[in-house]
Structure formats: C-alpha cells, structure tokens
Amino acid sequence: MRVINFNPGPAGLPTAPLERARDELLDFQGTGMSIIEHSHRGKAYEAVHNEAISLLKELLSVPDTHEILFIQGGASQQFAQVPMNFLTKDTSADYLVTGGWSEKAVEEARYYGTPRIAANTVNADKRFTRIPTQAELQLDPKAAYVHMTSNNTLFGTQWHTFPDVGQVPLVADMSSDILWKPIDVSRFALIYAGAQKNIGPSGIVLVLVHKDFLAKGRKDIPKVFRYATYAENNSLYNTPPTFSIYLCRNVLAWIKDVGGVKQIEAWNREKGELLYAAIDRNAGFYRAPVEKASRSYMNVVFRLRDEKLEEAFVAEGAKAGMVGMKGHRITGGIRVSLYNAVTVDHVKTLVSFMDDFAKRNG
Ligand code: PMP
Numbered sequence: 001m002r003v004i005n006f007n008p009g010p011a012g013l014p015t016a017p018l019e020r021a022r023d024e025l026l027d028f029q030g031t032g033m034s035i036i037e038h039s040h041r042g043k044a045y046e047a048v049h050n051e052a053i054s055l056l057k058e059l060l061s062v063p064d065t066h067e068i069l070f071i072q073g074g075a076s077q078q079f080a081q082v083p084m085n086f087l088t089k090d091t092s093a094d095y096l097v098t099g100g101w102s103e104k105a106v107e108e109a110r111y112y113g114t115p116r117i118a119a120n121t122v123n124a125d126k127r128f129t130r131i132p133t134q135a136e137l138q139l140d141p142k143a144a145y146v147h148m149t150s151n152n153t154l155f156g157t158q159w160h161t162f163p164d165v166g167q168v169p170l171v172a173d174m175s176s177d178i179l180w181k182p183i184d185v186s187r188f189a190l191i192y193a194g195a196q197k198n199i200g201p202s203g204i205v206l207v208l209v210h211k212d213f214l215a216k217g218r219k220d221i222p223k224v225f226r227y228a229t230y231a232e233n234n235s236l237y238n239t240p241p242t243f244s245i246y247l248c249r250n251v252l253a254w255i256k257d258v259g260g261v262k263q264i265e266a267w268n269r270e271k272g273e274l275l276y277a278a279i280d281r282n283a284g285f286y287r288a289p290v291e292k293a294s295r296s297y298m299n300v301v302f303r304l305r306d307e308k309l310e311e312a313f314v315a316e317g318a319k320a321g322m323v324g325m326k327g328h329r330i331t332g333g334i335r336v337s338l339y340n341a342v343t344v345d346h347v348k349t350l351v352s353f354m355d356d357f358a359k360r361n362g
Contacts, residue, residue: 004346007324008153008299009176010196012341016257017200017250036243040236048246049236055252059261062185062208069207069230070248072241075101075175075194078205079108082171082190085217085227086144087113094118094143096163099128099152100330101173109147116140127331128155130291137163145169145189145213151177153197154328156301156335157294162187169213177298178206179255179340181265189213190227197298198340200248203241255340264340271338271347272297278351285358303333310334313357320353322346 005012028035031044038045053068062068071081082105087093092114095106098121109115118139119132139146146165151158153176162170169189178193185191190209196202207227214227223229229237255264276295279286279302287303290296304310310333314326327333338347 004322004342004349005324006322006336006338006342006346006350008197008328008335008337009194009339010202011198011324011337011339013200013247013251014254014341017247017254020250020253021247035246038242040239040242045242045246046236048249049234049240049242052245052249052252053235055249055256056206056208059179059252059255060185060208061182065212066185066208066210067214067227067231069209069227070235070240070245071205071207071230072203072238073205074202075173075192075205076104076108078173078192078194078207079105080111081225081227082145082147082192083109083112083115084221084225086169086213088218089113091144092116092140092142094140094146094165094168096132096137096146096148097122098131098149098157098159099155101153101175102147102149105147105149105173113144115147116143118143118146127289128152128157129289130294131157131159134161134164137165139165139168141166141168143168145171147171147173149173151175151180151296151298153299153337154331154335156290156296156299158296158298160293169210176337176339177296179261179264180268180298182261195244195248197337200251201244204244204248206248267344268297268338268340270344271342272300274344274347274351275300275336275338278354282355282358282362285362286354298338300336300338301327301331301333307332309361312361316357317350317353320349322350322353 025034056068095115095117096119106115119137121128121130121132146168150172171190172188174191175194176197179198185208193206195204209227217228279288317325325334325336327335
C-alpha cells in the first residue's frame with residue numbers, strides 16, 4: 001500500500017517510473033545486470049543518459065542556445081558553484097532574497113566575490129510571506145548575474161512573473177518547482193534544480209545554462225567544478241550517479257506519457273486551487289500567512305490555532321494515510337507539498353479531511 005505522500009523533498013515519485021525500475025532492476029533490457037552495474041561509458045547506460053537529456057530538451061523546450069547538464073551533488077552545492085564560476089574578488093552579483101534557501105546562496109557567494117542584496121522580503125518576524133514587486137528590485141546593471149529562487153520551499157511563496165533584470169544574466173534556483181509548468185528557458189542564463197522534488201531521486205542536479213554565459217566561466221578553478229567541463233563531456237567527465245539519472249529518465253518519460261508539462265501544469269493548478277479554497281473557506285480555522293499573489297502551487301503552508309492542534313492534524317492525517325505535512329523545523333505549522341507526483345485525487349482526499357477536521361475542532 002502506498003501512502004499519500006506530501007513530503008517536501010525527497011518527495012513522492014509517480015508510481016509508474018518506480019514500477020518500471022522494479023521490473024528492470026535485476027535484468028536491464030536483457031543484459032543480465034541492472035543499470036546500476038553497467039559502465040557509464042557503455043552503450044546501455046549512454047542510451048539512458050542521452051534519453052534523459054533529450055526528454056528534458058523536449059519537455060522544457062530548451063533552446064539550442066542552452067546546454068543541459070547533470071551534476072552530481074545538490075542545490076546547496078550550486079549555491080557555491082555558481083559564484084565559483086562567475087564571480088571574482090572584484091565583481092559582485094545581485095541576490096533576490098525571498099527565503100531561507102536564497103539566504104544560504106548569498107552566504108556561499110561571499111567566498112568568491114560580493115553578493116549585493118537587490119531585494120529582501122524578510123519581515124519583522126524573520127519570515128517571508130511574499131515575492132518582491134519589480135519596482136522593489138534595486139538592480140545593479142554591472143552585476144555579474146542576478147540570483148533568484150523561483151519557489152521558496154520553506155515559506156510557500158513562488159514567483160508567478162519572473163523579474164525583468166535587463167541585460168544582466170538571470171540565474172534561478174528552481175529546485176522546488178522545475179517542471180511544474182512550461183517556462184521560457186531563454187530568459188535565464190542558468191537554471192539549476194536538485195532532482196528530489198519534481199525530477200527524481202536526490203544526488204543529482206539539473207543545470208540548464210546558456211552557452212555564452214558558460215563561456216564567461218572562470219578557467220582558474222578546478223576542472224571538476226567548471227560548468228564547461230560538464231558541457232564539453234556531455235556530463236560524462238567523471239562517473240555520474242547513473243541510477244539517479246536512470247530514475248530521472250523514467251520520471252521524464254512518464255511526464256511525456258501523461259501529456260507533457262502542459263498537462264502537469266493543469267493538474268498542479270487544480271491541486272493548488274482545491275487546497276487554497278479549503279483554507280480560505282475555513283479561514284477562521286486555517287491561517288495562510290502568505291500573501292495571495294505570492295502563493296506557491298508547490299508548497300502550501302498554513303497554521304492552526306496552536307501547536308497542539310497542529311500536531312493532532314498531522315497525526316490524524318497520517319492515520320488517514322497522508323504523510324509529510326509537518327512544517328519545516330524553522331517555520332513550524334503545516335506544509336503540504338504538491339509536487340508533480342501528487343494527484344488531484346490525493347488533494348481531494350486531503351481537502352475533505354481538512355473540512356471535517358475543522359468542523360470537529362472549530
Ligand atoms: N534550494 C531549494 C529551493 C530547496 O528547496 C532546497 C532543498 N529542499 C535546496 C536548495 C537545497 O537542496 P540540497 O539539500 O539538495 O542541497
């Protein structure tokens with residue numbers, strides 16, 4: 001029996017890609033071994049690797065101007081790798097701070113150059129409940145890049161219109177909302193996304209990077225940290241996490257099978273609207289701290305009257321087969337993550353539980 005999984009990441013994966021992995025585990029396509037046991041230079045693995053890349057190109061309409069890279073590690077590593085490649089002691093980059101992850105990205109940039117805070121929506125309680133407006137951005141036209149976090153996993157806010165940063169290269173951490181809907185990749189110099197929410201298992205990061213931006217990367221840093229090394233070697237410079245990439249391939253193939261990212265977006269919008277409507281119609285009982293225009297479709301956060309009631313909500317939810325709703329240790333409260341593997345029916349189950357819980361405890 002599989003539970004309804006609202007985990008924030010690593011998150012639930014769709015069942016079909018996991019079943020495919022199970023069916024192929026001991027004997028991958030008649031080769032007498034699992035994909036894990038194949039050489040990363042062999043035909044069997046290389047076909048999987050290239051299929052994952054071409055599926056990404058198709059699903060996200062990645063233009064030919066951009067390279068598609070797989071890099072071992074996580075998004076936290078990208079907080080460092082971006083400034084390592086594109087900053088020097090004499091240059092600065094603009095950071096749009098909208099949550100805990102952007103704050104961490106700023107700190108890593110300090111090792112290589114000067115991060116400028118071009119916007120910061122932190123409030124008096126040290127929380128983030130909104131995305132800045134365009135007018136609030138204090139951008140420096142000489143910045144090496146502008147860094148943003150498209151979806152704030154902890155605080156449940158999301159950029160619904162990407163900022164206009166003029167000619168400055170735009171870099172986005174899309175770890176928690178990549179593939180939630182179609183995006184215009186051409187607007188970004190670099191996008192990175194840890195896989196463990198919408199793409200697959202942890203251990204791998206997807207990077208989409210403009211070739212011109214890539215060419216500006218520093219050459220006085222170790223080869224293994226240069227984006228150019230990954231681009232020149234089809235992300236096979238060293239041994240990649242082959243099983244992670246294989247599972248990403250399975251998830252991407254599933255997205256294509258169900259109708260592509262447009263269909264995924266339709267489901268995500270329906271899911272988000274169902275859940276926010278349940279919060280809003282029980283507004284005296286569930287409190288959503290995020291400003292409406294900044295609400296995330298991926299991570300929905302809300303509070304109940306007190307912590308005891310929040311604990312009861314999580315415990316009763318778990319008894320009803322729904323897990324992963326406890327808020328982050330920094331933010332407290334409830335957080336429901338609605339990544340691509342969560343279905344509309346899962347959210348309908350949650351919403352009727354929420355109405356009933358409010359009735360019984362209101
Ligand atoms: N950025 C965002 C938006 C995230 O949600 C997370 C983790 N959930 C990270 C960065 C850090 O990812 P990792 O733990 O893979 O380094």
